[in-house]
Amino acid sequence: MASIRLIRIPYRQLRYIKQLIIMLFCLGSFLVVNTLPKKSFVIIKRSERNLTIWSNDFHISTIQDIKYQLQPFNVNLIDNSLSNHCHLTKTCAENLKILNKINGISPTIDERQQFYQAYKDDPVMNNVDAFICFHPTAMCEVFMPFNRPLIIIASTRYEMGRFSKEEWTKWNENLQIIALNSR
Numbered sequence: 001m002a003s004i005r006l007i008r009i010p011y012r013q014l015r016y017i018k019q020l021i022i023m024l025f026c027l028g029s030f031l032v033v034n035t036l037p038k039k040s041f042v043i044i045k046r047s048e049r050n051l052t053i054w055s056n057d058f059h060i061s062t063i064q065d066i067k068y069q070l071q072p073f074n075v076n077l078i079d080n081s082l083s084n085h086c087h088l089t090k091t092c093a094e095n096l097k098i099l100n101k102i103n104g105i106s107p108t109i110d111e112r113q114q115f116y117q118a119y120k121d122d123p124v125m126n127n128v129d130a131f132i133c134f135h136p137t138a139m140c141e142v143f144m145p146f147n148r149p150l151i152i153i154a155s156t157r158y159e160m161g162r163f164s165k166e167e168w169t170k171w172n173e174n175l176q177i178i179a180l181n182s183r
Helices: 011-035 060-073 109-119 137-146 165-180
Strands: 052-055 076-079 130-133 150-152
Touching: 060 076, 109 137, 130 137, 137 150, 137 165, 150 165
Parallel strands: 052 076, 052 130, 130 150
Antiparallel strands: none
C-alpha cells in the first residue's frame, strides 16, 4: 500500500496562494455579475409610517438587543414583556388581553383563538407589520392567524413551552408552515 506524504507549505507561499484564490474568486464574481442580463431598478418609496414589530417575550435581554440593533432604522417595537424581570426595563405587559405570565408560555388552542378574536380589530394590532418571538419561539403560534411576517429567533431551546410530544410535533409542523409562507 502506498503511503500518502504530506508536505509543508511555507507560510509566505500559503499567504500568496490565499490571496490568489481570493483574487480569482473576485474576478469570477465580477464576470458572472457582468454577464447577467441587465434589469431596470424600481425605486420603492419608503412608507411614511415606521415599521412596527410586536413582542410578547418572556425574556427581557433578547428584545433589548433587538431594540438596540434596530434603533438607527426608527423601528417601533411594541414590547409587551411577560418576563418576571420586566420591571427592570419598564416593559411589563399592561392591559394585554388573554395572555399573561401564567398561560403565555404555553397557551391552549382556545386561548390562541381568543387572542386572535380579541386583537383582530384592535387599532394598535392593525398597525403591526411583524411579530418577533424569542423566548419561547413557539409564542409565534399565537400570531399565525394574523398572517403577517413572523420573526423567530431561538434564544434557547426552540421547543420551549411545548411540553408533550404532540405539542412539540405540532410546533414542528407550524414552523414548516411559517417557513413556507411567503409573507
